Amino acid sequence: MEANNSNSQQSSTVSSSPEMICPPLIQAVKEGDFELVKQLLEKGADVNIKMEGGWTPLHNAAKEGNKDIVELLLEKGADLHIRKENGATPFIVAAIVGDVELLELFLSKGANINEYDNHGFTAFMEAAYYGHQSALEFLYEKGVEVNLGRQTSEEQKKLRKGGCTALMDAARKGHIDVVKILLEKMEADVNARDNMGRNALIHTFRDPKNKNVKEIVCFLLKSGIDVNVKGEKGKTPLILAVEKEDVELVQMILEKSVTDINVMDSDENTAILIAVRNDHLDIVRLLCEKGAELDSGELINIAQGNHNQEMVKFLRKKGARENVSHPPKSYKPNSQQWGKSLMDLHRRNRPMIGKLKILVQQEFKIAETSEGGVYLGFYDGKEVAVKRFQERSRQAQQELDCIQHCKNSNLVSLYGRESQNNCIYLCFALCERTLEEHLTVQREMDFQTILKSLFKAVQELHRNNYAHQDLHPRNILIDYKGEVYLADFDKSEKLDEDQQKIKDDMKALGRLVLYMEHMGEKSFTEIQTQSDTEVIEACINEEIKDIVQNLLNPGEEFQNQLSEMLDHPFFWNSKIRYKFLQDMGNLSDIKKRKKDSDVFMKFNQPNSSKDWRETIDENVFRKMNDFYKKIKKPYLCYENTVGDLLKFIRNLGTHFEEETNADIKRTIGEPSEYFKEKFPNLVIYVYKILRNMNYRTLFPSADSF
Numbered sequence: 001m002e003a004n005n006s007n008s009q010q011s012s013t014v015s016s017s018p019e020m021i022c023p024p025l026i027q028a029v030k031e032g033d034f035e036l037v038k039q040l041l042e043k044g045a046d047v048n049i050k051m052e053g054g055w056t057p058l059h060n061a062a063k064e065g066n067k068d069i070v071e072l073l074l075e076k077g078a079d080l081h082i083r084k085e086n087g088a089t090p091f092i093v094a095a096i097v098g099d100v101e102l103l104e105l106f107l108s109k110g111a112n113i114n115e116y117d118n119h120g121f122t123a124f125m126e127a128a129y130y131g132h133q134s135a136l137e138f139l140y141e142k143g144v145e146v147n148l149g150r151q152t153s154e155e156q157k158k159l160r161k162g163g164c165t166a167l168m169d170a171a172r173k174g175h176i177d178v179v180k181i182l183l184e185k186m187e188a189d190v191n192a193r194d195n196m197g198r199n200a201l202i203h204t205f206r207d208p209k210n211k212n213v214k215e216i217v218c219f220l221l222k223s224g225i226d227v228n229v230k231g232e233k234g235k236t237p238l239i240l241a242v243e244k245e246d247v248e249l250v251q252m253i254l255e256k257s258v259t260d261i262n263v264m265d266s267d268e269n270t271a272i273l274i275a276v277r278n279d280h281l282d283i284v285r286l287l288c289e290k291g292a293e294l295d296s297g298e299l300i301n302i303a304q305g306n307h308n309q310e311m312v313k314f315l316r317k318k319g320a321r322e323n324v325s326h327p328p329k330s331y332k333p334n335s336q337q338w339g340k341s342l343m344d345l346h347r348r349n350r351p352m353i354g355k356l357k358i359l360v361q362q363e364f365k366i367a368e369t370s371e372g373g374v375y376l377g378f379y380d381g382k383e384v385a386v387k388r389f390q391e392r393s394r395q396a397q398q399e400l401d402c403i404q405h406c407k408n409s410n411l412v413s414l415y416g417r418e419s420q421n422n423c424i425y426l427c428f429a430l431c432e433r434t435l436e437e438h439l440t441v442q443r444e445m446d447f448q449t450i451l452k453s454l455f456k457a458v459q460e461l462h463r464n465n466y467a468h469q470d471l472h473p474r475n476i477l478i479d480y481k482g483e484v485y486l487a488d489f490d491k492s493e494k495l496d497e498d499q500q501k502i503k504d505d506m507k508a509l510g511r512l513v514l515y516m517e518h519m520g521e522k523s524f525t526e527i528q529t530q531s532d533t534e535v536i537e538a539c540i541n542e543e544i545k546d547i548v549q550n551l552l553n554p555g556e557e558f559q560n561q562l563s564e565m566l567d568h569p570f571f572w573n574s575k576i577r578y579k580f581l582q583d584m585g586n587l588s589d590i591k592k593r594k595k596d597s598d599v600f601m602k603f604n605q606p607n608s609s610k611d612w613r614e615t616i617d618e619n620v621f622r623k624m625n626d627f628y629k630k631i632k633k634p635y636l637c638y639e640n641t642v643g644d645l646l647k648f649i650r651n652l653g654t655h656f657e658e659e660t661n662a663d664i665k666r667t668i669g670e671p672s673e674y675f676k677e678k679f680p681n682l683v684i685y686v687y688k689i690l691r692n693m694n695y696r697t698l699f700p701s702a703d704s705f
Contacts, residue, residue, distance in 0.1 A: 023049050029060045034068055041076045048077075054084035062093040067101055080109050087118030095123030095139070098132025103139065113144050120150035120162050128166035128182065131175035136166075140186050147189045163194035164203070172203040174210035176219065183223050190223045202231035205240040213244075218252055227256045228421050234266035234361060242271045247282050254290045260421050262293045262351050266361055273299065279306045281314065293351060294320040335383055335480050337432040338366065341376055342383060354418040355380040356425055360388065369490075371395060372423065379415045379427035387490075391422040395490035399426060402489035406464040410457035412477055412487040431477035431485065438478050439520030447516055448571055450476070450484045454512070457486035458505055459562040466492050467501035471508035473515060473524050503554060506561060510551035511535055517544050543570040543684045567699060569683045576700050577683045578653070578672035583698070584686055585650025590643045602689050603643035611640045615678050616648075617667050624652060624664075642685070649675060 025045040028036040058078040061069040091111040094102035116122045124144045127135040152162030167188040170178040182188035241249040272292040275283040303311040333339040358377035367374035372388030389396035413429040475488040532552040539545035589597035628636040638644045668674045
């Protein structure tokens, strides 16, 4: 059963008893025979017996409003909290029939004033739905939650069911006095919305039996309700009023200056298109007086089809033209991910918001946000992702301030902004997917490229005195060309004096690096809960571990940490790594084994417990080592130290192309790849020693890689 429709079903259940053989106790309760009920209970009748639908004696007594029998049943052990199959308690049933005495009695016995059934209906909502003013006022005085929305299951929420308030229920059923009391006395939220985004104004139009639509609409409008909210199929109150063919209703809504007169529903109908189709000239005149656009369809053709020449003449006088719609220009989307939806949006005839074409509907929504979602759109002809904010949104201002102040090729581009109907639209370059989605779909990535782009983006923010403060895989975007961008700056902040926010960004970056190394198999949410030590220990690659360790534990020069990380060996290619090792082996202190040198002393120790000389192919090592024996300088033969390994790499590289070394060339192949495979952690080992000794001048220039 749908939550939004359950009231009507409950109503029929209350008005007629279930058709089945009725237990004697329940039959006696329904007939109001106090003495018989008492006798049956004394003879051992089950006080909580249920019949079809879950009706118990207490439910039936509440429905009949028989306080004496209710008290007797409670005295004999009736369960106050027992529920029917739809979850309704006797307390809720008492509200459906509007019995204040029973409501008071149940509360005194321990009923929860805000308890709700399986569809989320509370006693307060039921009283509003059925127009029981006295019950409503009693519950209000007892402290009920006036603005509680219909509570539903997670599955129902995903279907956008539930969320209705008592005000919406009263408005839908046409109880004008209840609507007034809720707003004037009980401070009901006039702009509350259900899970479908509908407010009380939309609900007023939902029940065709509602005879007080005009009065309720008038009162809601005076109370400041949002007149541009959308209901089913994207219909606004104006469109619903036009469909109702009620001139007075249309006029009331049009008197609100903020009314969006040209908005389309999901079928691309505007208010004036519907009015012309319904052949209602008075409403067409009203809409034209308020500035309705006449290019939203073939209005004159429709009027001619209705054989209404007066309508045709009026439309022509106002500037309408035959066959104003034109086939869309040829268009081929850049985006593969969103191509089909972009084609659909492109072909639709939409009124522009400045340079922006957008249709705020679920099929064009690509992401959720805390305020208004992200939608596909076209800005000045470009494919865009449009972030929608409420007017005067603090988050929108933060996003604008940051992105406009920190323009950089690694930050997602802002093409422009537009405003309409209390909404701000920020138009960003459209990307294919987030890093989170990318790993889920492709399970592969260019780790170095993504990380370098991310580091550069955050570095640029910090240089411009901003911190991102929400670094997350969902905020790293990849476009159709494979380019990587940082996005979502609505939580960004100016840096404070101690620049703690830089450290916060750095710690988030460290966790992102681990997330990428694990290819998203470990959720980022889980990584966020881990301690710095746990994050570091979870790293597999030594170079990545070094990056993460430095990000999580930045030194005194933490403002320059990202610059140093961009020069990290992790980003060096094989040839740069090889040249770096050769250059280190070519240092005079290492080559000549200067024992009084700090550099030599640091490298004059084994690289590991295993002798590196055994890792090198035997014939290669023997030939290189025998060279010193031939020249009768055996004291120069290679020892098991890091320094001598570096010297070996330097010597082999220097003599690699000599004709006498053809056999070495065949064995080794490409030297840079050979040494990378044989000693995968040698570069980071040497790098860390030199960095700790502040020998950074020996590192390769960033321009070289």
